[in-house]
Amino acid sequence: MGKHSLTRRQFMHIGSGALAVGAAAKVTLLQPHLLSAAARPVAPSDTVRFASIGTGIRGCELLQATLRVPGIECVAVCDLYDARHQAAREAVKNSSVPTTRDYREILDRKDVDAVIVAVTDHQHRKVFVDACAAGKDVYCEKPMSHTVEDGFVMIDAAHKAGRMVQIGSQRVSSILYLKAKEIYDSGKLGEVFAIDAYWDRNSPSGAWVYPIPPDASEQTIDWNTFLDGAPKRPFDPVRFFRWRCFTDYGEGLAGDLFVHLISGIHFITGTTTVAQRAQSSGGLFHFKDGREFPDLIETFYDYPNFRVSLRCNLNNDGGEFIGFYGTKGTLIIKDSTLTYQPQDTRPKPEGYSTFGWPENLREQYLKQWHAENPLPAPLDSKVDAEAETFALPAGYSDIPDHQANFFNAVRTRKPTVENEMFGNNAALGCHLANFAYFNKSAAVWDAGAKKIVKG
Ligand SMILES: NC(=O)c1ccc[n+]([C@@H]2O[C@H](COP(=O)([O-])OP(=O)(O)OC[C@H]3O[C@@H](n4cnc5c(N)ncnc54)[C@H](O)[C@@H]3O)[C@@H](O)[C@H]2O)c1
Structure with missing residues (x-):
């Protein structure tokens, strides 16, 4: 031979x-860089005083996380449901923090630098715009907007008032996603034309079938203010507590979970545009409880340089997954691990x-x-030797990192990781998915008209 x-x-x-x-x-345990923990001690004069508007499930989770962020102080909380005033005080471990049903009282306070907006999606625009006009920096929960128009009004409000904005898809501050971005940017994947992702859950809680608290009534909840921006209707605690199921207040699975996947994909690939086109399929198969959104949705997106396929299924416990398929290798994020597999x-x-x-x-x-x-x-073990897995350390949470990024920006005026433009692009991906699903037609992003049209 x-x-x-x-x-x-x-x-x-x-x-x-x-x-x-x-x-x-090879498995490498990632070290928490914890923007929050890594932050230098903050002088009392640099303490950021913030208030939380919306102290439901997420609001309380965020308040708890703020306890791990140095140099900030919660000085007020606001919610339309009285029991959530007490829940917020417990979350922030301050039994005397002032509470109110009316967020304008908070915006009127000159000693409030920033607000966390964790209200229902259909109220984001109103609270966000008012907060910017009042000179507050804003951490606003995802999805940034309830409608396409909302997002552009919010961008204008932030720019006009020169406010710092962080949108709340916290994965973009995760040390796992930072590692994924590092690998993506290194070119080790080659050219990536195909990306897929899913977020599947299989429980009533995962499908937003939340219990109604026994004291819920029109006396304990400001129902009329909740309805602001939505059609008037008689008091309905199911709509108040399970708002994600209804088109007047939420965007279903797209707004709840697609937005995290889209934000992660945009962050890792450095995408700063909206998907050009989307096609959706799915259906309501199991949770036939009067909800207006499907419990399974799959959407295929066209981006200029790659294609993305997303799925959320409330009838299987598949967890969270993003895959990047390149000409030289594959990158998989699965829950708390990331694996890079080169190709021969x-x-x-x-x-x-x-x-x-x-x-x-x-x-x-x-x-x-x-x-x-x-x-x-x-063909020795060269290729195998290069495969690597990275894992999050036990107990790691990306929420304090995402908050710390925002509060550092409030202090330094340096850009946040997920500003209003980023947040709007991700939210538009959700609106494209729902438009395509409900219209049974391709959804095309008309950038000139800032509208979604049938394709
Ligand atoms: N980033 C994440 O992982 C994540 C997770 C959960 C929820 N979220 C987002 O957080 C937001 C809140 O979700 P949730 O699960 O906490 O819902 P929730 O129903 O538990 O809480 C929402 C609260 O907003 C209050 N609210 C509505 N309008 C208000 C107003 N005008 N003034 C004061 N309070 C008002 C309601 O009273 C309610 O208590 C949503 O935008 C949701 O998409 C994000």
């Missing part, structure tokens, strides 16, 4: 295109079609191929 000839075993191995992927990838892209003789050749022609082809190509390194 000549210098460049392969053994039969090597040939079979290469020819079949097989990669020996059996060996376990070394040149190799074509080994499939030539099985349909007689031996003499195959030998001739191989001889010529090896004369024209240097011998590939023997």
Whole structure:
């Protein structure tokens, strides 16, 4: 055999295109860089005084997380439901923090630098715009907007008032996503044309079938203010507590979960545009409880340089996943781990079609191929050795990191990681998905008109 000839075993191995992927990838535990923990002690004069508007499930979760962010102080909380005043005081461990049903009282206070807006989606625009006009910096929960128009009005409000804005898809501050971005930016994946992602859950809680608290009534809840921006209707605690199920207040799975996946994909790929086109399918299969959104939705997006496929399914406990499929490797984020798997892209003789050749022609082809190509390194464990898995340390949360990024920006006036433009692009992805689903037609983003139209 000549210098460049392969053994039969090597040939079979290469020819079949097989990669020996059996060996376990190296696992590296990521170190929490914790923007929050890493922050230097803050002088009392630099303390950011903030208030929380909306102290429901997320509002309380955010308040608890703020306890881990140095240099900030919660000076007021606001909610339309009285029991949530007490819940907020418990979350922030301050039994005397002032509470109100009327957020304008908070915006009138000169000693409030910033507000967290964790109200229902259909109220984001109103509170956000008023907060900007009152000179407050704003951390606003995802999805930024309830409608396409909302997002652009919010951008104008923030720009006009020169406010710092962070939208609340906290994954973009996760150390796992930072590692994914580092790998993506390194070029190790080659060119990435295909991305898919899902977020599946399988429980009534995951499907927003939240219990109604026993004291819920028109006396304890400001129902009329809740309805602001939505059609008037008699008091309905199901709508108040399970608002995500109804088009007047939420955007279903797209607004709840797609937005996290889209934000993650935009962050890792450095995308600063809206998807150009979307097509959706899905249906309401299990949770037929009067909700107006599907419990399964799948959407396919066209971006200029790649295609994205997303799914949310409330009938299987699949967890959270994003896959980036490149010409040189694959990057998978699954819940709290990230795996990079390179591909064997070394040149190799074509080994499939030539099985349909007689031996003499195959030998001739191989001889010529090896004369024209240097011998590939023997298929040792090189490729396997390069596969790597990164894992989040136990107890890690990306929420304080995301908040710390915002509060540092309030202090320094340096850009946040997820500003109003970023947040709007991600929210528009949700609106495209729902438009396509409900209209049973492709949804096209008309950037000039700032509108979604049928495609
Ligand atoms: N980033 C995340 O992972 C994440 C997770 C959960 C929720 N969220 C977002 O947080 C927001 C709140 O969701 P939630 O689960 O806490 O809902 P929730 O129903 O538990 O709480 C929303 C609260 O907003 C209050 N509210 C509405 N309008 C108000 C107004 N004008 N003034 C004062 N309070 C008002 C309501 O009284 C209610 O208590 C939503 O935008 C949601 O999408 C984000």
